Amino acid sequence: MDDAGEFVVVTFPRKTTLSAWTLSDEQSTSSLSNRTVSGTVAFSTAPNRTENLTSFRVLPLENLSLANSGETVTLGRTTGDGSETDVDSVTYVDAPESECWRPFTQSWRPLGATNFTVTRSDAATARVFVLPDDPNVPVETLRSAKRRLLLAGYSFTSRRITDLLIAAANRGVKVHVLVDDAPVGGISTREAAVLDRLTNHGVTVDVIGGERGRYDFHHAKYAIADDEAIVMTENWKPAGVGGHSSRGWGAVVGGEAVDNLEAIFDADTSWYVTTPWQSFREGRSFNPTTAANESYPTKFPAKRVDAVSVLAAPDDAESGVLSLLRSANDSIDVQQMTVGSIHQPFIRATLAAARRGVAVRVLLSNAWYVHDDNQRVVRWLNERADAEGLPLEAELASPHDYEKIHAKGVIVDRRHVVVGSLNWNNNSARENREVAIVLHGKAAGKYYSHAFEADWGRREDRFPVGLAAFVTIAIAGAVWIAKREIRFES
Numbered sequence: 001m002d003d004a005g006e007f008v009v010v011t012f013p014r015k016t017t018l019s020a021w022t023l024s025d026e027q028s029t030s031s032l033s034n035r036t037v038s039g040t041v042a043f044s045t046a047p048n049r050t051e052n053l054t055s056f057r058v059l060p061l062e063n064l065s066l067a068n069s070g071e072t073v074t075l076g077r078t079t080g081d082g083s084e085t086d087v088d089s090v091t092y093v094d095a096p097e098s099e100c101w102r103p104f105t106q107s108w109r110p111l112g113a114t115n116f117t118v119t120r121s122d123a124a125t126a127r128v129f130v131l132p133d134d135p136n137v138p139v140e141t142l143r144s145a146k147r148r149l150l151l152a153g154y155s156f157t158s159r160r161i162t163d164l165l166i167a168a169a170n171r172g173v174k175v176h177v178l179v180d181d182a183p184v185g186g187i188s189t190r191e192a193a194v195l196d197r198l199t200n201h202g203v204t205v206d207v208i209g210g211e212r213g214r215y216d217f218h219h220a221k222y223a224i225a226d227d228e229a230i231v232m233t234e235n236w237k238p239a240g241v242g243g244h245s246s247r248g249w250g251a252v253v254g255g256e257a258v259d260n261l262e263a264i265f266d267a268d269t270s271w272y273v274t275t276p277w278q279s280f281r282e283g284r285s286f287n288p289t290t291a292a293n294e295s296y297p298t299k300f301p302a303k304r305v306d307a308v309s310v311l312a313a314p315d316d317a318e319s320g321v322l323s324l325l326r327s328a329n330d331s332i333d334v335q336q337m338t339v340g341s342i343h344q345p346f347i348r349a350t351l352a353a354a355r356r357g358v359a360v361r362v363l364l365s366n367a368w369y370v371h372d373d374n375q376r377v378v379r380w381l382n383e384r385a386d387a388e389g390l391p392l393e394a395e396l397a398s399p400h401d402y403e404k405i406h407a408k409g410v411i412v413d414r415r416h417v418v419v420g421s422l423n424w425n426n427n428s429a430r431e432n433r434e435v436a437i438v439l440h441g442k443a444a445g446k447y448y449s450h451a452f453e454a455d456w457g458r459r460e461d462r463f464p465v466g467l468a469a470f471v472t473i474a475i476a477g478a479v480w481i482a483k484r485e486i487r488f489e490s
Helices: 136-143 159-170 189-200 256-270 317-326 345-355 371-388 426-430 442-456
Strands: 007-017 021-024 029-031 036-044 057-060 071-078 084-092 099-102 107-110 119-131 148-152 174-180 204-208 222-225 228-232 246-253 274-276 303-313 331-336 359-364 392-396 408-412 416-420 434-440 485-488
Touching (some): 007 021, 136 222, 228 416, 228 434, 246 434, 317 434, 331 345, 345 426, 359 442
Parallel strands (some): 036 057, 099 485, 359 392
Antiparallel strands (some): 228 246, 416 434
């Protein structure tokens, strides 16, 4: 093989002796080792490397090149009369590093990518809230933990939450924190300081990402406290969960939703791309930053609602949101920081809903760093509405009781509400680890509809004039060095 650690996965449905079997590509043929196996097995010319890349049993392989430019790999068998038969074959195309070829979808996926599906728990209850109105809800939820606190975030700079986690660890609670290794702008000195404090007090802190990362960003924002979980649109920092800046949505859920979120957390912390914070920080420098400290009134106190579905990206979140938008009969209200483009599938599904008579409103942030892009989307949507006579309106927000929109929320038919870290762009839906929940029922719809109406009603004009500046942030692509996988299944 060209790259040490590459492997081919073969599934044998029954006990099979491998002495008569071969794997070949367009350059060479390799006999399989004389073993008896059943189930799924990985074959590699560097089994010691491959054992760190897959949970399957790994067996040695003599030689196979697996061209990076793509080729056909064939599984063969020698029959009793000495003739050779092709049992199965896979043709793959130009191979990116650290990804697996999926024959059924004819596409590459990151090595170790999960495959969670939409799950709904009708017996669950949820306590819903908005920020900056009710920052005490996250605090109360975490403070109540007696057995475990599992916190997942994109970035983590909240000293208030840090104190809560340390206090929990001191009283014997299992505390585990997972954060992204390279948020936009880098890890700040403030974040490094709070992560140092946590580890110094016995809290397990892991960093996810790096050269072998399976997601561009770990962008999820949730925590599990015993038998409850909190899912938010906001980061674990003063401007977000602290209630000092952003308009955000959140919910505290129980029941089966907690089990689903725990499965996501376990999958992400158990994969080998996580690094303990103490090891990660060695030899690194961090960037200074300032924390938001504004205060805002409470206009929307938390409420309780019923029934929850859990979505995870890049697994099922895109299909789940699209399905919800396509099911709309009466109304769709969208509140987002920004959207990827007018061609983004969520925007297209929302426009399609308006074309079938669904009343649609789209409210986007007017923060300086997204103002120009959002204004172009707003203008385009309103032009489409005017040209086609659609029941669709789009606006830029004019905040009064908060600084900026950071929510990633959708309300469908005033009965289904999406809350979580999922942004309306393809990278978020397809490349990041994101977590969102769908709250079902009239109570959830009524609560968030009231919050949306208040934010929508404060617009000043159709195209507000704000700070006409924007920033372009260049994000360096990750260098993938983990190896590819090709799977045979029969």
